[in-house]
Amino acid sequence: MTPEPPARTRQAPTLEAVAELAGVSRATVSRVVNGSLRVSPAAHAAVTRAIAELGYVPNQAARSLVTRRTDTIVLIVHERPDTVFADPFFASVLRGVNQALSVTQLQLVLLQVQGDRQRDRALRYVGNGHVDGVLLISLHGDDIMPMSVSGAGVPLVMAGRLLTGDPVDSVDADNVGGARQAVRHLVATGRRELATVAGPVDMSVGVDRLAGYAQAARDAGLPASATRVETGDFTEASGQAAAARLLAEHPTIDAVFAASDLMALGVLRALRAAGRRVPDDVAVVGFDDAAPAVYADPPLTTVRQPVERLGAEMVHQLLRRIADPTGDAASVILPTELVIRSSA
Amino acid sequence: MTPEPPARTRQAPTLEAVAELAGVSRATVSRVVNGSLRVSPAAHAAVTRAIAELGYVPNQAARSLVTRRTDTIVLIVHERPDTVFADPFFASVLRGVNQALSVTQLQLVLLQVQGDRQRDRALRYVGNGHVDGVLLISLHGDDIMPMSVSGAGVPLVMAGRLLTGDPVDSVDADNVGGARQAVRHLVATGRRELATVAGPVDMSVGVDRLAGYAQAARDAGLPASATRVETGDFTEASGQAAAARLLAEHPTIDAVFAASDLMALGVLRALRAAGRRVPDDVAVVGFDDAAPAVYADPPLTTVRQPVERLGAEMVHQLLRRIADPTGDAASVILPTELVIRSSA
C-alpha cells in the first residue's frame, strides 16, 4: 500500500514516455519537439498525438544542460542606491519588453540592482551562463555593467547610451531632438527668455536633453542670456527648487523647458508659488517619460518619447544580437513627439 | 593551431575541476557548496580555496535536473485582454517583491498574461515544474488560474482574494476598512449627501470597497438616499462619466468616495466641468493604488494601501508555503491609512 504521492511529486511525462507511447525512439520525439524537418509524417503524427495525450512539456533544465541555452533573458534595472526609479517609465518599458517577448519562447527574469554587492551578484549570474542575453536599464552614466556583460561575451542591449562613449548595442529616445522640439515650440509661440531645468550631467538623458536645448536656442538666434540652466535630479522636488532659483535670479523668464515630467510638475508648483500665471506669464514644456506629469492640471505640453516601444525595440535588437553575435554595436534612436496641451 | 575560442564558449569551471584542484571528490565539493556539515575543516578549506581560484559557480540547469527545484518563482500578472493594467500599482508591487527576494537565492520570472492562449501557456509553464512557486496578480474575480495552479500542487500566493470564495493563500489590503475610513472621514467633516464611484463588481477590490462604503454609511445612520452608487472600471474616464451621472441625478451630493485614484481624478474633472467647487462644495476622497492621482492639484485626500509592502508580504507568504506545503490557506490583510490633504 504505497501512499498516494502528492500531485506535486507525480512524475511529469518525459521524452521517453512519449517515445514509448508513439512507438518511436527518443531521438525522433526530440526532433518533432524541436521542429526538425527530417521526420516522416507518420512518425510526426504519432508523436504529436502522444504528446497531447500525455500533456508532455520538455524539461527545461535537461534541455539547457545540453544545449547551453536557457531560453531566458534578463532585464537588469541598475538603480542608484538612494533613488527610487521612476515607476511608470519602468513599467512601460516592461510592457513593451513583454509584448515583444510574448511571440517568442523566451522567458524574462527581472533583476533590480542597487549598490555594488547586488551589481556583482548580477554580473556573476549573467556571466555564468544563466541567461541568453541581457537587457539593461542603467541610471549610471559610467556604469561598468555594460562593458562587463558584453566583455563576457553575453549579448547585451542597453537603454540610453554610455557616457563613456564605449560602443554597446543600445536603444534610445531622440533626447537631443526632443529637447530641440520643445525649444522650437516655445520660440515659435513667441517666447524669448528661455530657461531649462536640466537633468543630472552624469546621465546620458540629462546630457542629451541639455544639448538639444542649447543647440535649439543657438539655432533660434537667442542670446546667451536666454539660455539659463539650472540642474535637477529628475524628481519633482528638485524641479521645484531649480525653478525657484531660476525665478529668483531671472524674473524676466517667459518659458521653461523641464527635462523630465516630474521636474515639469515641480516647475509648475514653483511658478504658482511665485504667483506667475501659466502659460500666459511663463510657458512650460516637459519631457514625458511616462511619469504622471501629464496629469498636471492644466495639462502640460510635453515632448513624448515612445517608452513602450523602447522596451520592444530592445528585445528585437537583443534577438538580432543573439542570432548573430558578431558585428559592430548598433544604436537605435526612436523619435519623440511634441504633444501640445494647454499650458505652453 | 586551434583558434582562440570566444569568451562565451570558454568552459565554465565545473564541480569536477574544483574537485581535482582541491584534491577531493566531486561529492565533497558538492557538500561544501551546499553547506553540508559533514565535511572536515581541511577539506572544506581546500574546496573553498579552489572555488575562489577557479571562480566556480554551480550550473543551475544541472542542479535543477536532479533536485527538481529551480530556485525561481514567477510573478504572473493576469490582465484583461483589453485593459492596460495600472502601471504604478504594478511597479510598486514589483518593487516590494524584488526587495523581499533580494535576501534570498531566488530569481524572479515575470509573466504578463492576456487572454486564454497566454493563460494556458502560463499554466503549462507553471505546471511543468519550471518554478518553485507562483505569485499571482489577477484582474479577474473568477480567474481559474489560482485553482489550477494550486490544484497542480504548486505553491501559490495571490494578491486580493477570490470572488468565488475558494481558499487560496493571499495577501490583500484592507479594502473594506479603507472604504469605511473614507466614509467616516467625510461624515466627520460634516458631509451628509454621499455618493461613491465604485469599481467593477467582478473584482474583489471593487466589491470590497463598495461594501465598506455601504457599511460605514449605514453605521453613520445615513438614509438610503445618501448612499448613491455609480460604477466605473477604475479608469479616469469612467470616473468622470460616473461622477457626471451622479451630479446630474443628484445635484445635492456633497461628497464622493472614489474607489480608485484614477477614478478620483475623473471625479475631480467632472466636478470642475459642472462648476462645483472642491472641496467647499463637494468633497472627494479616493482610494490610493499608487497611481498618479496624488498628483492632482489640489492634492487629494486618499485612503492609501501599502502597495510595496503587499508585494513583499506575498513573497514572505510564498516562502512559508514552499517550506511547508501543507496546512490551510492563509490570508494576510494589510491595513490602509487615511491621508488627509486639502481637497476633502
Add this chain to the structure above:
DNA sequence: TTGAAAGCGCTAACAA
C-alpha cells in the same frame, strides 16, 4: 568524513 557510481531528461553526433 569521504568516495564511487547511478542517474536526472534531454540533445546531438554517428550509424544504420
Add this chain to the structure above:
DNA sequence: TTGTTAGCGCTTTCAA
C-alpha cells in the same frame, strides 16, 4: 528517415 549512444554538471544514495 530513424535509432543508438554518449554525455551535459550536478546531487545523492550507498559503502567504505
